[in-house]
Each structure stands twice: as structure tokens, then as C-alpha cells.
Amino acid sequence: MIASAHLRDEILQMKRRRQLYSAAILVLLVAIMVGGYGQANEMNSGGFIGGLSKFFDYPGEIVAEAWDAGVAFPALLWRFLPALIETLNIAAVATILGGLGAMVFAFLGASNLNVWPPMVPVARRITDVMRAFPELIVALFLIFVLGTSPIPAMIAVAFHTTGALGKQFSEVNENIDTRAVEGLGACGASWFQRMRFAVLPQVLPNYLSYFMLRFEINVRASAILGFVGAGGIGSELRRTIGWGQGAGDETAALFVLLIMSIFLIDQLSSWMRQRIAQAEALT
Amino acid sequence: MSVTGLEMDSSLMPHRTGVMRSVRRTSRIGFTILGLVLVYLTYTWFAFDVPALINSAKPERAALLATDAVAHKVHVTRLLRRGTTAIAIEGERTATYETPPDWVAVEGERLTIDLEDGYTVTMLATSLTFDVPDYGLIRVSVQDGRVITELPPGKKPDWLRATDAKFDARPDLGRRVQVSRAKIEVHRYFLGWENFFFPFRSPLQAYSAGELLDLALSDEEIEPGTSNLRLILDTFWSNPDWQHGNVFIALLETLLMAVLGTFTAAFVALPLAFLAARNFTPSGPVRFVVRRFFDFVRGIDMLIWSLIFIRSFGLGPLTGALAIAFTDTGTLGKLFSEALENIDRRQVEGVNATGASRLQTYRFGVIPQILPIFISQGFYYLESNTRSATVIGALGAGGIGLMLVETIKTSRDWENTLYIIILTVLLVIAMDALSTRLRRRLTGDR
Numbered sequence: 001m002i003a004s005a006h007l008r009d010e011i012l013q014m015k016r017r018r019q020l021y022s023a024a025i026l027v028l029l030v031a032i033m034v035g036g037y038g039q040a041n042e043m044n045s046g047g048f049i050g051g052l053s054k055f056f057d058y059p060g061e062i063v064a065e066a067w068d069a070g071v072a073f074p075a076l077l078w079r080f081l082p083a084l085i086e087t088l089n090i091a092a093v094a095t096i097l098g099g100l101g102a103m104v105f106a107f108l109g110a111s112n113l114n115v116w117p118p119m120v121p122v123a124r125r126i127t128d129v130m131r132a133f134p135e136l137i138v139a140l141f142l143i144f145v146l147g148t149s150p151i152p153a154m155i156a157v158a159f160h161t162t163g164a165l166g167k168q169f170s171e172v173n174e175n176i177d178t179r180a181v182e183g184l185g186a187c188g189a190s191w192f193q194r195m196r197f198a199v200l201p202q203v204l205p206n207y208l209s210y211f212m213l214r215f216e217i218n219v220r221a222s223a224i225l226g227f228v229g230a231g232g233i234g235s236e237l238r239r240t241i242g243w244g245q246g247a248g249d250e251t252a253a254l255f256v257l258l259i260m261s262i263f264l265i266d267q268l269s270s271w272m273r274q275r276i277a278q279a280e281a282l283t
Numbered sequence: 284m285s286v287t288g289l290e291m292d293s294s295l296m297p298h299r300t301g302v303m304r305s306v307r308r309t310s311r312i313g314f315t316i317l318g319l320v321l322v323y324l325t326y327t328w329f330a331f332d333v334p335a336l337i338n339s340a341k342p343e344r345a346a347l348l349a350t351d352a353v354a355h356k357v358h359v360t361r362l363l364r365r366g367t368t369a370i371a372i373e374g375e376r377t378a379t380y381e382t383p384p385d386w387v388a389v390e391g392e393r394l395t396i397d398l399e400d401g402y403t404v405t406m407l408a409t410s411l412t413f414d415v416p417d418y419g420l421i422r423v424s425v426q427d428g429r430v431i432t433e434l435p436p437g438k439k440p441d442w443l444r445a446t447d448a449k450f451d452a453r454p455d456l457g458r459r460v461q462v463s464r465a466k467i468e469v470h471r472y473f474l475g476w477e478n479f480f481f482p483f484r485s486p487l488q489a490y491s492a493g494e495l496l497d498l499a500l501s502d503e504e505i506e507p508g509t510s511n512l513r514l515i516l517d518t519f520w521s522n523p524d525w526q527h528g529n530v531f532i533a534l535l536e537t538l539l540m541a542v543l544g545t546f547t548a549a550f551v552a553l554p555l556a557f558l559a560a561r562n563f564t565p566s567g568p569v570r571f572v573v574r575r576f577f578d579f580v581r582g583i584d585m586l587i588w589s590l591i592f593i594r595s596f597g598l599g600p601l602t603g604a605l606a607i608a609f610t611d612t613g614t615l616g617k618l619f620s621e622a623l624e625n626i627d628r629r630q631v632e633g634v635n636a637t638g639a640s641r642l643q644t645y646r647f648g649v650i651p652q653i654l655p656i657f658i659s660q661g662f663y664y665l666e667s668n669t670r671s672a673t674v675i676g677a678l679g680a681g682g683i684g685l686m687l688v689e690t691i692k693t694s695r696d697w698e699n700t701l702y703i704i705i706l707t708v709l710l711v712i713a714m715d716a717l718s719t720r721l722r723r724r725l726t727g728d729r
């Protein structure tokens with residue numbers, strides 16, 4: 001009896017401590033949010049309350065100007081299509097090149113594949129650093145050296161992609177079933193054959209799924225980088241927004257193109273990832 | 284895979300052909316995809332106009348930037364019209380030497396500047412001689428508003444440009460001599476960041492680290508009325524060349540955007556996710572509306588949200604935080620609702636069976652199951668948003684991104700740019716480490 005009462009006390013005490021921790025974390029969160037928003041509001045050049053009424057002004061203005069453009073609006077969409085294609089190209093090439101680079105680092109950085117053991121920590125640190133570099137920094141630097149062109153943005157996005165996908169790919173590599181590799185090794189398969197027939201079939205579906213997700217993220221990143229001078233739809237946006245009033249229809253056209261393409265790619269990538277996951281579940 | 288040398292069971296033969304056929308088929312698909320990728324890359328090679336880019340690239344800018352980022356230069360400048368000479372770090376008036384450093388010898392109008400490794404410049408009233416090892420003596424003078432250059436015999440090296448208006452010699456990255464109608468300027472580079480801690484004029488400049496520590500602890504005040512520690516911190520903080528204070532505030536702004544944006548998104552997305560999950564909201568239309576709302580805010584993208592918010596709320600961290608919050612409400616909402624649809628019903632039913640109310644069922648049956656996903660995704664996005672916040676900042680929302688764009692645009696003090704880059708990357712790495720650690724702690728993962 002005494003033992004159970006003791007246990008009960010202990011459980012109650014633990015419960016109380018947990019509640020205390022939860023309450024402390026909650027208070028901390030609320031404090032961060034309230035204090036943070038207060039601070040942010042103060043640092044902003046326009047206030048929140050004052051801006052709230054103006055929130056719909058800009059979208060309204062754009063929509064009105066687009067409405068006024070009438071039948072000319074689809075023509076505007078057509079005119080800006082090359083810019084959109086350029087942004088998509090930046091994202092696609094960056095994802096492909098970054099993905100290839102990531103595969104190299106993923107194989108070097110996976111501790112279970114024994115590609116070259118001393119390289120494992122090195123490859124991991126390299127991907128960590130590449131991942132930490134915001135695309136903006138690399139892009140601005142390359143624009144300075146190479147001039148305004150889509151290439152700086154492409155390299156910048158590819159650089160970050162290598163780091164981001166490199167980490168995800170190497171986690172995939174580390175979670176594979178090594179029995180297949182060992183089985184092939186026992187048959188006398190070479191390293192290349194073990195990778196080709198035991199590792200790649202296991203990892204490629206997951207790679208593809210991460211790849212699609214990254215492509216979607218990269219389309220957004222490429223659009224933003226255009227805004228700092230890397231070409232594509234972002235630089236068109238900066239131009240039309242810089243003109244201020246009167247270019248609202250063009251801005252609206254660019255918004256529509258960007259939102260539509262992001263939406264489509266988003267749907268496509270989640271559909272493909274679902275398909276891959278289902279195919280995985282079946283096997 | 285060759286199996287020669289092995290005795291093959293004939294009953295396995297048909298099986299083997301089947302396997303080989305499927306292997307060949309997948310190889311073929313693989314090679315087709317590779318081929319398509321190559322075709323696509325070739326197309327983009329021309330779409331991006333890489334050949335033109337290679338022609339117009341300025342690799343010397345990268346070298347210049349690299350040296351300038353890790354080194355600083357001291358200008359020796361003679362203004363010909365006024366006849367004055369000044370020696371200053373980076374040519375800044377606030378960092379002018381009162382007495383010339385030991386590598387400059389002054390005898391009246393005549394200045395002898397030692398540029399190391401045998402390079403010497405002798406500057407006279409309106410002319411100079413530049414002694415270059417393995418090349419010879421270059422004479423430059425300014426007469427009747429023209430720059431006249433006399434080169435040693437032989438081919439003109441490509442690091443040297445001389446016209447009537449300007450003479451510019453840069454034998455390597457460590458030294459440079461320029462003459463124009465109005466002034467003569469000699470640069471000598473030194474490794475390291477100049478005046479990183481204290482401004483040039485500050486009395487603290489002369490102290491070493493140990494002496495500073497002693498100074499901070501001593502009672503003898505350099506400036507009466509302020510404690511030494513305070514003086515040291517204030518001088519460091521308000522260093523005009525490096526602007527440590529402003530850089531720190533900008534970093535804080537970026538961090539604020541990321542933290543506020545992510546937290547807001549997470550806490551708005553969680554309740555909405557219940558409305559989008561099939562097992563919590565039986566009503567189809569409600570689910571449809573909430574899901575399309577997630578798609579909508581996510582699809583508009585941070586770029587457009589920040590442009591809209593800049594218009595209404597002005598520049599600043601609030602704008603960035605709201606842009607992040609809106610976009611990520613969509614992303615996190617979608618993730619959370621998927622997680623909610625995959626929870627284990629048994630735990631919910633078990634709590635329900637004890638007679639718990641609806642709220643209690645959520646609290647004890649549902650929340651514990653999705654809390655790990657909530658926390659891990661939240662922290663993952665916190666780290667990724669720290670990076671996004673730098674980019675949004677560059678669009679005009681402020682913070683470290685804007686500061687970076689500005690220093691690069693002025694393209695004068697690359698060491699400042701490098702300093703900001705290092706701090707930004709460190710911030711991202713720190714956020715990454717912190718979020719990974721908290722994620723593991725709170726979710727008990729690994």
C-alpha cells in the first residue's frame with residue numbers, strides 16, 4: 001500500500017512538473033509573439049493598424065487595371081510567357097544539376113555504402129555549408145561577376161539544392177536495406193554492379209519524390225531571385241512594379257502567370273509523389 | 284552479370300530471361316531519361332546564352348572581390364590642384380594618418396613609397412616614377428592637363444593602361460598606381476580587416492586584447508563619466524566603418540521575421556488543419572474550402588505576398604513576418620491535415636470511451652499523436668524561413684538581406700559584404716543546429 005501511494009505521489013509530481021513546463025513554454029511563446037509583433041510593428045515604416053485598411057487597395061488597383069485592359073489581358077499573358085519559361089528553366093536546370101551534385105555527395109556521405117570512408121564526414125560538412133548559404137548571397141555575388149543573366153540565379157539555386165538534396169538523399173541512402181547489397185556482393189558483383197542493382201532501385205523512387213518537391217521550391221526561389229536582377233519573371237515584376245500606377249495590368253498578368261504555374265507545379269509534384277508512394281507501398 | 288563457369292539449372296533459364304528482359308527495359312528507360320535531360324540541358328545552354336555570358340564575364344572582378352574582402356588598402360593620394368597629400372585607410376577622411384607610416388618616406392614634396400617585393404613609387408609634385416621588378420622604370424607626369432607616360436622599351440604589359448587622361452597600373456592584386464589629371468593615387472594592400480573593433484581615431488585603437496581586459500576592470504576612466512567597459516562596448520558598437528550595431532539589429536530583424544512568421548503560420552495552420560482533415564470534418568464543402576484556402580495562400584508565394592504587404596504596411600520586419608506567415612500557413616496546414624488523416628483511431632476511441640468531452644478527446648487523443656509532427660515541421664520551417672527572410676529582406680522588407688544588397692550595390696567595401704555574409708551564414712547554421720536539437724529533444728527522435 002505504501003509503495004503504491006509513493007508511486008502515486010511520484011506520478012502526480014511528474015504530472016505537475018510537466019504541466020509547469022508546458023505552461024512555461026506556452027507563456028514563453030505568447031511573450032515571443034506579443035513582444036515580437038510589437039517590436040516588428042515599431043520597426044516597420046508603416047503601422048499595422050494604419051495599413052490594414054490599405055490591405056486590399058493594391059490588389060484592388062491591380063485587378064481594376066487588369067479588368068480595364070479587357071481583351072488585351074490574354075495578350076499580356078502571352079507576352080510575358082517567355083519570362084515565365086526562363087524562370088522555369090532556371091529552376092529546372094538548377095534542380096537537375098543540383099540533384100546530380102547531391103547524388104555524388106549523398107553516396108560519399110552515406111556511412112553504410114563504404115564509397116570512401118574518410119570522405120563521409122567531409123561530404124556531410126560540405127553539404128551542411130552549401131545548405132546554409134542563402135541563394136541570395138551566391139546570386140548577388142555571381143551577378144556582380146558574370147553580369148545580369150539567368151545563369152547566376154541558376155548556379156545559386158543549384159548550389160543550395162546540392163546541399164539540401166544532398167542531405168535528404170544521404171538519409172535515404174542510409175535507410176536502405178543492405179541485405180540486397182550484401183547478397184550481390186556475395187555473388188561477386190563489382191561495386192558498380194552493387195550500386196546499380198541493389199542501391200539505385202531502392203533509392204531512386206525516394207530521390208524522385210524529393211526531387212519534385214525541390215523543383216517546386218526552386219521555381220519560387222528563381223522567381224524571387226529575378227527580383228534582385230537575375231532575369232525571368234521576377235525582373236519583369238520589378239520593372240512593372242517600379243513604374244507604379246499604369247502598369248497594374250502588366251503586374252496582374254505576371255501575378256497570374258506566376259500563381260498559375262506555381263499552383264500547377266504544386267499539384268503535379270504532389271500527384272507524382274503520391275503515385276511514387278503508392279507504388280512503393282505495393283512492392 | 285555473367286554466370287559463366289557456373290553450372291546452371293535448366294529450370295531457372297526461363298526465369299533468368301525474364302529477369303534480364305526487365306533489367307534491360309529499366310536500363311533503356313534510364314538511358315532515355317538521361318538522353319532527354321542532356322537534350323534539355325543543351326537547349327538551355329543556348330536559351331541562357333552561355334557563350335555570350337562567357338564572353339562578357341569579368342573574372343577579374345571575382346579576384347578583386349576576393350582580395351578586397353580579406354584585405355584592406357591604404358591610399359596615398361596627392362590632389363594636384365591643391366597640392367595636398369593624404370595617407371588614409373581606404374581613402375576615408377576619418378582614417379587619415381597624422382604621421383606617415385614607416386613604408387612612406389616624406390622629404391618635402393618628394394614621397395618614396397615602398398610597395399614591397401622591390402616595387403617602389405617615387406612621387407614628386409606632379410609626376411612619379413614607378414619601379415617594377417623584371418620590367419623597368421615607368422615615368423608618369425601630368426603636364427598641361429595631360430597624362431604623359433614613358434614606358435621602358437619592350438612590349439606593353441596587359442596590367443597597364445595608359446592614355447592621355449589616365450594612367451592605371453596594377454601589376455598584381457597587392458598594389459596599384461593611378462594617375463589622372465586631377466590626382467595621383469597609390470594603393471598598397473594589407474591582409475586583414477582594418478579597424479574591425481575600434482575606429483581609427485579612437486584612443487582604444489592602441490590597446491591589445493589583454494590590455495583592454497585590464498582597462499575594462501580598472502577604475503581609471505579614459506573618458507571621465509563613463510566606465511571603461513561601457514566606453515569599449517560603445518566604441519565597438521558604433522564603429523562607423525563596420526556598423527556592428529546596425530548589422531546586429533538587421534540580423535535580429537531577419538530572425539524576428541522568421542520566428543514570428545513561422546510561429547504564426549504554425550498556430551493558424553493547426554486549427555485549420557482539423558477543418559481540412561477527412562476524419563475530423565465530415566462536411567465535404569468545408570474541407571474543400573479550407574483546402575483550397577491552403578492552396579491559395581501557398582500558391583501566391585512569398586514574393587507576391589511581400590510585394591502586397593510592402594504596399595500596405597511599409598518596409599520592415601512586420602511585412603516580412605506576415606509574408607512568411609501567409610505562405611507557410613498553406614504549407615503547414617496541408618502537412619498537418621495530412622498528418623491528422625493518418626493518426627491512429629484507437630487512441631482517440633480509447634479516450635472517448637472514458638467519457639471524455641470533445642475537447643478532452645482532442646487534447647488527450649489527438650494532440651499527443653500529431654505533436655511530434657507539429658514540432659518537427661515547425662522547427663524545420665523555422666530554419667528554412669531564416670534563409671527566406673534574408674531574400675524577402677532584399678525585396679525591401681529590410682533586415683540583413685537589404686543591408687547585403689546595399690553593400691553589394693555600392694561595391695566599395697567588400698570586407699563589409701563578407702562580414703555580413705559570414706554573419707548571415709552563421710545565423711542560418713545556428714538556427715539549423717538549434718532547430719535540429721530542439722526537434723530531437725521535444726519529439727524524442729533518435
